Amino acid sequence: MLLPLAAALLSSSALGAPSPGLGYDIVEGLTTEVGQRLAGTEAEARARDWAVARLKALGFANVHVEPFDMPVWVRGAETAEVIAPFPQKLVLAALGNSGATPDGGITAEIVGFPSLDALKAAPDSAVKGKIVFVWHRMMATQDGSSYGTYGLIRFAGPAIASKKGAAAILIRSIGTDHHRVAHTGVTNWLEGARPIPAAALTVPDAEQLERILARGKPVTIHLTLTPKTVGTRQSGNVVAEVPGTDPSAGIVLIGGHIDSWDLGTGAIDDGAGVAITTAAAKSILDGPRPRRTVRLVWFGAEEPGGLGGKAYAEAHGKEPHAIAAESDFGADRIWRFSSQLMKTDPPTYARLTAALAPLGITKNDKGDADGTDVEPTVAAGAPWISLNQDGTRYFDWHHTPDDTLDKIDPAQLRQNVAAWTTMLAILSGGIESQPKQPKRR
Amino acid sequence: MLLPLAAALLSSSALGAPSPGLGYDIVEGLTTEVGQRLAGTEAEARARDWAVARLKALGFANVHVEPFDMPVWVRGAETAEVIAPFPQKLVLAALGNSGATPDGGITAEIVGFPSLDALKAAPDSAVKGKIVFVWHRMMATQDGSSYGTYGLIRFAGPAIASKKGAAAILIRSIGTDHHRVAHTGVTNWLEGARPIPAAALTVPDAEQLERILARGKPVTIHLTLTPKTVGTRQSGNVVAEVPGTDPSAGIVLIGGHIDSWDLGTGAIDDGAGVAITTAAAKSILDGPRPRRTVRLVWFGAEEPGGLGGKAYAEAHGKEPHAIAAESDFGADRIWRFSSQLMKTDPPTYARLTAALAPLGITKNDKGDADGTDVEPTVAAGAPWISLNQDGTRYFDWHHTPDDTLDKIDPAQLRQNVAAWTTMLAILSGGIESQPKQPKRR
Numbered sequence: 001m002l003l004p005l006a007a008a009l010l011s012s013s014a015l016g017a018p019s020p021g022l023g024y025d026i027v028e029g030l031t032t033e034v035g036q037r038l039a040g041t042e043a044e045a046r047a048r049d050w051a052v053a054r055l056k057a058l059g060f061a062n063v064h065v066e067p068f069d070m071p072v073w074v075r076g077a078e079t080a081e082v083i084a085p086f087p088q089k090l091v092l093a094a095l096g097n098s099g100a101t102p103d104g105g106i107t108a109e110i111v112g113f114p115s116l117d118a119l120k121a122a123p124d125s126a127v128k129g130k131i132v133f134v135w136h137r138m139m140a141t142q143d144g145s146s147y148g149t150y151g152l153i154r155f156a157g158p159a160i161a162s163k164k165g166a167a168a169i170l171i172r173s174i175g176t177d178h179h180r181v182a183h184t185g186v187t188n189w190l191e192g193a194r195p196i197p198a199a200a201l202t203v204p205d206a207e208q209l210e211r212i213l214a215r216g217k218p219v220t221i222h223l224t225l226t227p228k229t230v231g232t233r234q235s236g237n238v239v240a241e242v243p244g245t246d247p248s249a250g251i252v253l254i255g256g257h258i259d260s261w262d263l264g265t266g267a268i269d270d271g272a273g274v275a276i277t278t279a280a281a282k283s284i285l286d287g288p289r290p291r292r293t294v295r296l297v298w299f300g301a302e303e304p305g306g307l308g309g310k311a312y313a314e315a316h317g318k319e320p321h322a323i324a325a326e327s328d329f330g331a332d333r334i335w336r337f338s339s340q341l342m343k344t345d346p347p348t349y350a351r352l353t354a355a356l357a358p359l360g361i362t363k364n365d366k367g368d369a370d371g372t373d374v375e376p377t378v379a380a381g382a383p384w385i386s387l388n389q390d391g392t393r394y395f396d397w398h399h400t401p402d403d404t405l406d407k408i409d410p411a412q413l414r415q416n417v418a419a420w421t422t423m424l425a426i427l428s429g430g431i432e433s434q435p436k437q438p439k440r441r
Numbered sequence: 442m443l444l445p446l447a448a449a450l451l452s453s454s455a456l457g458a459p460s461p462g463l464g465y466d467i468v469e470g471l472t473t474e475v476g477q478r479l480a481g482t483e484a485e486a487r488a489r490d491w492a493v494a495r496l497k498a499l500g501f502a503n504v505h506v507e508p509f510d511m512p513v514w515v516r517g518a519e520t521a522e523v524i525a526p527f528p529q530k531l532v533l534a535a536l537g538n539s540g541a542t543p544d545g546g547i548t549a550e551i552v553g554f555p556s557l558d559a560l561k562a563a564p565d566s567a568v569k570g571k572i573v574f575v576w577h578r579m580m581a582t583q584d585g586s587s588y589g590t591y592g593l594i595r596f597a598g599p600a601i602a603s604k605k606g607a608a609a610i611l612i613r614s615i616g617t618d619h620h621r622v623a624h625t626g627v628t629n630w631l632e633g634a635r636p637i638p639a640a641a642l643t644v645p646d647a648e649q650l651e652r653i654l655a656r657g658k659p660v661t662i663h664l665t666l667t668p669k670t671v672g673t674r675q676s677g678n679v680v681a682e683v684p685g686t687d688p689s690a691g692i693v694l695i696g697g698h699i700d701s702w703d704l705g706t707g708a709i710d711d712g713a714g715v716a717i718t719t720a721a722a723k724s725i726l727d728g729p730r731p732r733r734t735v736r737l738v739w740f741g742a743e744e745p746g747g748l749g750g751k752a753y754a755e756a757h758g759k760e761p762h763a764i765a766a767e768s769d770f771g772a773d774r775i776w777r778f779s780s781q782l783m784k785t786d787p788p789t790y791a792r793l794t795a796a797l798a799p800l801g802i803t804k805n806d807k808g809d810a811d812g813t814d815v816e817p818t819v820a821a822g823a824p825w826i827s828l829n830q831d832g833t834r835y836f837d838w839h840h841t842p843d844d845t846l847d848k849i850d851p852a853q854l855r856q857n858v859a860a861w862t863t864m865l866a867i868l869s870g871g872i873e874s875q876p877k878q879p880k881r882r
Contacts (some may be wrong), residue, residue: 032652035529042529087484088476088706091842179620180705180842204845206562208706211473264621265529265649401532401621405646405652 009269020410023279023417026054027272027331031405039259039301040072040233044422047258051238051274058282060240060296067236068311070301073097075262076226078199080170083107083220085388086212092170092199093182093263093400094227095154096304099195101168105224106131106197107310108167116153119160125381128165132157132278133201135210140176142327143409144391152172154185154200158194168197172206180204184261185399186304190304197225235259235300237308240278242285244293244428250312250322252294252428253382254281254420257302257328257373264403268394272408272416273327274298280420290428292322302328306372313376323380324428326371327420330398331389331408334419338367339385348426352385354424364388385427387419461851464720464858467495468713468772472846473704480682480742481513481640481674488699492679492715492739499723501681501737508677508753511742514538516703517667519640521611524548524661527653533611533640534623534704534841535668536595537745540636542609546665547572547638549608553654557594562600571600572662574642576651581617585770585832591615595626595641602633609638609664613647618837621645625702629744637665665702676700676741678749681719683726685734685869691763693869694777695722695737695821695861698743698769698814709835713772713849713857715739721861722728731869733763740814743769747813754817762823767863771839772849773831775860776801779808782828789867793826796863800856800864807830826868828860 030050037047048065055063065206073096080090111130113119119127119134136158138150152173161169173183182200189195201209213219238258256273260266281296299308323341337356341349342365353363369378370386378384390412471491489506496504514537521531536593552571554560560568560575575598579591595615602610614624623641630636642650654660679699701707722737735875740749764782778797782790783806793802810819811827819825831853838844 028652032649033527033656035527035649086474086476163863178623178843178845178847181620204843204847208473208476208845209848211469215474402645403621404619404621404649406619406645406648 003203004173021079021414021417022282023275023277023413024408024410026275026278027267027408028405029054030271030275031267035265036262037258038074038262040070040235040308041074044235044259044300048236048238051258055223055238055278057238060114060281061243062239062241065236065238066315067234068300068307069232070235072230072233073227073304074230076100076228077224079224081222082212083222085215085217085219088211090201090205091180091182092201092205093184094225095158095184095198096186097189098187098198098225098227100226101197101224103226105219105222106167107222110209110213110219110221112210116130116157120158122164124164127161127166131223132161132166132169133209135172135206138174138176138395140392140395142241142335142390142392143388144290144394147174147395154187156188156190158187158198159194161188162189162193162196166196167436169394171200173200173203175203175395175398175400178203179402181402183399184263197223199225235307237312238298239301240292240296242281242290244290246291247293249429250320252292252424253297253321253377254294254424255297255299255326255373257300257308258298259301259303260403261303261399263399263401265405266403267405268330268397268403268407269399270302270328272331272413276327276413276416276420279417280424283349283421284424284428289339292428294424294428302373306375309373310376313371313380316399317377317380320420321377323385324374324377324382324389325385325423326374326375326431327387327416328371329391331411331413331416332393333360333415334387335390336362336364337387338364338383340383341385344383346391351426352423355426356419359419359422361419376433387423389416446665462720462855463723464716464854465851467716467719468708468849469846470495471707471712471716476706477703478699478701478707479515479703480745480748481511481676482515484635485700485741489679489741492699496679496719497848500724500726501633502684503680503682505736505753506677506679506757508675508746509675510633511676511745511748513671513674514745515671517541517669518665520665520843522662522663523653526656526658526660531642531646531650532580532621532623533642533646534625535666536599536639536641537627538636538669539628539639539666541667542638542665543668544667546663547608548661548663551650551654551660551662553651560598560771563605565605568602570608572664572801573602573607574650575610576613576647578801579615579617579717579836581833581836583776583831583833584829588615588836595628597629597631599628599637599639600631603630603634603637607637612641614644616643616644616839616841619644620840622843624840625704627869632678634721638664640666676748678741678753679739681737683722683731683735685731687732688734690733690870691761693733693865694738694762694765694815694818695735695834695865696738696740696767696814698741698749699739700742700744701844702840704842706846707844708846709771709838709844709848711743711769713854714768717768717854717857717861720858721865724862725865725869733869735865735869743814747816750814750818753814754821758818762818764826765815765818765823766826766828766864767815768828768857769812769814770830770832771833771835772854772857773799774835774853774856775828776831777791777803777805778826778828779805781810781824782826785824792867793864796867797860799862800860802860826864828864830857
């Protein structure tokens with residue numbers, strides 16, 4: 001019976017960890033002692049060193065780095081100011097993979113659109129040579145579903161503007177806050193679109209520009225963005241294991257991503273994810289030896305396009321995986337879960353449902369696999385489980401300078417660790433399959 | 442009987458203004474069409490032009506600018522990064538009047554203090570040649586009283602550090618938020634202290650630096666701040682009036698300040714103040730002619746040290762003032778008031794108490810005069826009244842890039858306008874003293 005275990009795990013002292021718990025301790029350490037961890041940079045390399053040392057110190061087996069190469073983009077100068085009709089500076093951040101202006105910037109007229117659809121519908125002649133501005137609004141949702149809708153403006157909008165001949169594109173940040181911090185994130189130059197300067201205005205700046213445009217006078221902006229691609233560099237996945245007793249039973253793959261955007265310290269994205277999954281794996285490590293090996297991966301280079309997850313699947317996708325799960329949606333409480341096991345293993349799905357309920361978590365029979373890093377492994381055949389975090393606040397801070405430790409609520413982080421530990425205890429076939437094995441702690 | 446008037450004023454349509462009201466309309470226009478308005482700069486001059494045009498269009502009498510000269514300080518580059526033990530960038534903003542580093546910056550060890558008192562108590566030898574860091578914590582208070590305590594770290598801390606031989610000083614922002622936006626504000630080089638580079642770290646950055654220091658290793662920072670003083674420039678007060686019928690009855694002086702810090706658009710500090718007092722004065726203008734002249738002043742150059750208020754008192758301090766009042770604490774609702782009239786004119790104080798109560802405002806018999814700009818006029822003998830705004834959220838945004846229009850709640854702004862209108866109706870001796878005069882609207 002796992003229910004009392006789950007309840008006990010909510011108290012960090014039950015894990016033998018110092019309050020506010022091992023999970024918090026890891027994300028505090030990573031964000032303080034490394035800070036931002038842009039993929040492919042020396043900061044991400046320092047983070048790998050930090051992770052290896054920490055995971056070894058915690059007693060995990062088979063701790064190692066699996067390196068891979070990647071193209072690296074880095075931020076440069078980024079400034080914008082309204083030249084006319086109302087001179088003033090605007091705050092923005094280049095999108096990942098943004099093209100660059102000349103060092104001295106460009107000056108062009110703004111053409112505004114309320115949505116991506118409106119931009120798509122515009123004739124090229126309305127856009128050519130101008131700076132496109134898309135001012136859409138994004139609302140907060142608990143399940144994060146609004147990111148799918150509005151994220152598209154960031155993913156695809158710049159390529160669409162480029163194809164229409166725009167000089168540059170500014171989008172309202174894909175975010176739900178009202179602070180002067182911009183939300184970066186990767187964009188893609190699909191279908192051979194030529195990279196143009198592409199940046200996100202903070203939400204207050206986007207609203208300001210929208211008000212200025214509403215005055216009906218031509219609006220001219222001077223924009224300087226000097227990011228660059230610096231060639232091929234090394235990233236890597238950090239791997240650690242809790243060895244199982246039965247190699248044929250398949251691997252339980254869990255993790256988060258070690259890289260972050262460069263503006264904040266990557267506390268909620270995704271220091272929390274590696275911390276939560278590591279703390280949960282540690283409680284399995286400290287308990288009876290599980291039947292299945294628990295493989296913990298701190299994936300590299302998720303932000304530029306899930307490169308670590310692809311590298312992992314290339315190397316390990318054909319190994320038998322009993323389950324794959326990722327934590328990459330902040331640090332707020334888990335409110336529901338879903339899993340392919342609903343169809344493939346209803347008894348275990350029922351056990352998970354019962355065991356997670358005391359933590360306030362309900363099953364979602366209509367859920368999907370979640371997590372960019374485990375997606376390629378799931379595509380290769382691994383069953384999946386998704387522990388869904390409450391995303392109501394997530395897009396207030398996502399990809400901004402505001403992604404810092406203070407945004408993490410230690411109590412909600414502990415609930416995450418308890419849920420992951422409960423899930424692992426069931427799916428690693430550990431605690432219940434070997435009830436008579438003496439505990440090592 | 443004024444009580445029904447106060448209630449009616451809460452509805453903007455009762456003022457004949459388009460929803461969300463004239464007050465909101467003014468602060469929206471000023472912050473959008475001018476933006477930041479640093480004292481003594483061309484931006485503040487544009488704001489004066491904007492104000493004169495708007496006040497004339499609203500129908501005020503005697504609209505004019507009263508210019509004065511002032512020394513002007515402007516922000517330069519400002520960057521900081523931890524060099525060792527954990528390399529990472531920090532976000533900060535120079536304090537007004539900060540000294541400058543060389544263009545290439547300085548590198549020095551950090552010495553940290555939890556409070557201004559701890560810095561004061563430190564021997565010079567502990568500080569000499571180092572970068573002082575004061576990491577105090579500021580809590581939100583409804584009455585803003587914590588600003589008195591913690592503001593001292595900004596006002597006086599840099600001079601104290603300078604006298605002890607510090608190379609520079611970084612303070613935790615005087616703010617109650619957790620965002621990567623720094624709180625600037627003026628500092629003073631008292632007692633001949635030599636200006637040194639002085640800046641505020643954002644609250645998350647200050648907490649990060651505190652955590653890094655807590656690791657116990659020497660912490661080295663590279664700091665670049667290149668602000669400069671650009672000599673004497675012109676500022677000015679914008680004056681407008683609602684002429685009264687009785688010149689001997691004294692002036693009712695109200696207003697806020699037109700200048701702002703350069704980081705935000707000065708919506709809550711103090712676009713709201715000039716907007717609230719203007720909207721209230723406009724309702725008097727549109728009503729029966731008051732007995733006393735209502736003089737509305739948009740004071741210039743408050744932020745560098747209340748220069749507009751001093752210039753006003755020099756020019757007008759000897760004119761008879763029936764009352765002086767300023768709005769300069771954001772846009773949230775007025776929750777209490779206090780006035781010298783409690784002692785000098787108890788019947789009028791009682792009438793104010795009764796008239797403001799329907800707006801949820803209570804009297805505070807222990808209050809003080811409020812407002813840097815009217816302080817010199819009060820010191821010259823003018824009676825005072827203070828309508829106290831709820832400051833619980835004010836220091837989340839005060840002096841930061843986040844001081845933008847979206848922080849203003851139109852409903853609370855309307856309550857402010859209603860309260861000021863009620864106060865003016867009583868103290869201008871208008872509506873009740875001339876009940877038989879035909880209304881012009």
